[in-house]
Amino acid sequence: MPELPEVETMVRGLRMVMEGRRIQSVRVFDPFLLEKVSRRRFEQTLTGKRVRRIWRKGKWVVIELAGGFSAVIQPRMTGGFRASMDGNRPAHSRILFRVDGPHHHVWFCDTRRLGRVALVDEVELAAKLSADHHGPEATDITATELAAALAGTKRPIKAALLDQRVVSGIGNIYADESLFDARIHPERRANQLTAAEVRKLCRSIRRIIRLAISMQGTTMRNYFNVFGEAGSFQDRHRVYGRKDDPCVRCKTPIVRANIDGLLGRSTHYCPTCQRHE
DNA sequence: CGGTTACCCTGGATGC
DNA sequence: TGCATCCAGGGTAACC
Numbered sequence: 001m002p003e004l005p006e007v008e009t010m011v012r013g014l015r016m017v018m019e020g021r022r023i024q025s026v027r028v029f030d031p032f033l034l035e036k037v038s039r040r041r042f043e044q045t046l047t048g049k050r051v052r053r054i055w056r057k058g059k060w061v062v063i064e065l066a067g068g069f070s071a072v073i074q075p076r077m078t079g080g081f082r083a084s085m086d087g088n089r090p091a092h093s094r095i096l097f098r099v100d101g102p103h104h105h106v107w108f109c110d111t112r113r114l115g116r117v118a119l120v121d122e123v124e125l126a127a128k129l130s131a132d133h134h135g136p137e138a139t140d141i142t143a144t145e146l147a148a149a150l151a152g153t154k155r156p157i158k159a160a161l162l163d164q165r166v167v168s169g170i171g172n173i174y175a176d177e178s179l180f181d182a183r184i185h186p187e188r189r190a191n192q193l194t195a196a197e198v199r200k201l202c203r204s205i206r207r208i209i210r211l212a213i214s215m216q217g218t219t220m221r222n223y224f225n226v227f228g229e230a231g232s233f234q235d236r237h238r239v240y241g242r243k244d245d246p247c248v249r250c251k252t253p254i255v256r257a258n259i260d261g262l263l264g265r266s267t268h269y270c271p272t273c274q275r276h277e
Numbered sequence: 278c279g280g281t282t283a284c285c286c287t288g289g290a291t292g293c
Numbered sequence: 294t295g296c297a298t299c300c301a302g303g304g305t306a307a308c309c
Contacts, residue, residue: 002302002303003302003303006302032286059302059303059304074303074304075303076285076302076303076304077286077287077301077302077303077304078286078287078288078301078302078303079303092287110286110287111286111287111288112285112286112287112288112301113285113286113287114285114286114287114303114304115303116304133304152279153279153280154279154280155279155280159280162303164303164304171302171303172301172302172303173302174302218302220301220302221289221301221302222288222289222301223302240302260281261280261281261282263281263282263283263303263304264300265301265302265303266300266301
């Protein structure tokens with residue numbers, strides 16, 4: 001579920017409960033999520049290590065340990081962390097990190113089990129976070145960078161925005177919201193946007209993603225931060241989840257459609273404000 | 278190579 | 294109430 005603002009919120013919470021602390025134990029309840037590492041090695045490698053730093057790249061969480069190893073977590077659709085002071089297991093909890101702070105228990109929960117967890121050294125970490133997987137961050141991508149990434153592809157602009165190598169951190173919600181803000185139709189071919197449109201889209205992306213971070217992300221159904229609190233950016237959605245509602249700019253009913261090349265994900269837009277020409 | 282598709286999972290909502 | 298069907302904010306391998 002989470003896109004960049006939700007993952008950023010997640011990471012800020014994790015820092016409060018884990019950063020600088022020592023991991024006392026790790027328990028993997030569902031090894032299915034582990035990527036190329038056994039349950040035993042994952043648990044043993046993390047146990048006893050101090051958490052040096054927690055950060056994110058796009059929608060991926062990095063828990064950096066003293067000594068050089070890092071855990072890289074991809075929450076994908078339904079993954080998230082939950083801190084607690086007692087040992088009660090939350091629903092769908094898959095991994096437990098016990099630390100030496102007041103929030104002794106940090107759980108990784110994932111309803112659909114699509115999330116992935118890797119254990120990497122410095123070299124593997126650099127490879128995982130390279131341009132093979134991630135373009136510039138949506139929080140600060142420049143118009144020059146965006147223009148360069150879009151020039152080479154005739155895919156629909158929305159498909160390009162969902163490609164993490166073009167811009168890192170955007171998912172279905174923020175793609176729709178950014179395109180509405182920039183008044184660009186989601187099916188426009190990426191390489192046919194004018195320079196002015198690319199600049200505008202770039203500003204919209206940065207503005208919306210930053211605003212969403214300040215509002216702790218979007219909670220539609222099951223995203224909550226580390227402390228179980230909902231975000232509030234859903235109150236500012238202009239198109240996502242607003243099918244048939246009047247456009248805030250022109251009153252035209254918002255359309256929800258399936259467009260090609262998006263793996264069946266739904267697309268919301270205003271057919272009047274976002275013209276296809 | 279760029280672009281598209283199938284698929285990995287589970288559970289809640291919707292429809293009959 | 295029960296059951297079938299559809300849908301979900303992601304990412305990647307395999308394919309054309």
